[in-house]
Amino acid sequence: MENAILELILQAGLVVKGVLVILLFFSVVSWAIIFYKWRFFAKAKKETAAFMRAFRGSRDLKALLQTSRLLMISPLSRVFMAVYSEGRTERDEIKRALRRYEALEVARLERYLNFLATTGSTTPFIGLFGTVWGIMSAFKGIGAAGSASLAVVAPGIAEALIATAMGLAAAIPAVIGYNYYLSMAGRMTVEMEDFSEELLDVLTKPRRRDDA
Numbered sequence: 001m002e003n004a005i006l007e008l009i010l011q012a013g014l015v016v017k018g019v020l021v022i023l024l025f026f027s028v029v030s031w032a033i034i035f036y037k038w039r040f041f042a043k044a045k046k047e048t049a050a051f052m053r054a055f056r057g058s059r060d061l062k063a064l065l066q067t068s069r070l071l072m073i074s075p076l077s078r079v080f081m082a083v084y085s086e087g088r089t090e091r092d093e094i095k096r097a098l099r100r101y102e103a104l105e106v107a108r109l110e111r112y113l114n115f116l117a118t119t120g121s122t123t124p125f126i127g128l129f130g131t132v133w134g135i136m137s138a139f140k141g142i143g144a145a146g147s148a149s150l151a152v153v154a155p156g157i158a159e160a161l162i163a164t165a166m167g168l169a170a171a172i173p174a175v176i177g178y179n180y181y182l183s184m185a186g187r188m189t190v191e192m193e194d195f196s197e198e199l200l201d202v203l204t205k206p207r208r209r210d211d212a
Helices: 002-011 012-059 060-068 075-086 091-109 113-145 150-210
Strands: none
Touching: 002 113, 012 060, 012 075, 012 113, 012 150, 060 075, 075 091, 075 150, 091 150
């Protein structure tokens, strides 16, 4: 069966081969992103838990800064390190800095997900183009042979079905990966926003005591 499919691909026309190459590119890159983001989010979740244990266990911010430098995947750790390193004291300034670094971390969490979305939305249509071209080849074969026998129709129909299958094979994992990782990014964003509110209070406590 595998040899038959490979033979059909090798016998396909240049246009269909081009379509299959494009779909293969999207598929390979999508799977690379899916595995990369799986490792990224797994490590980010682990480091975030470690950072929050350190944050809740001690309010020594200088010591926490050293800890955060060992946890460079966690968005919470990175936000804390960036904001604390600026040394701002005004509440409004700290709040603006938090929002700025939060936005940068959200962009980092969602990096490469656009490619998965693009793959999921475009590859079925690219495959459909190959399908239409294969059917056109089948009709062309019928016209040239003056017969609609299976031997005449089969090559074009086979090209069409292979292009359809490749389009779906590229799109389905990309859509699943995109939705799953976007959901994970959303959860981490909520955690980061909650942490930012807590961190804002911690960083401005000395200021409030001075005013008192």
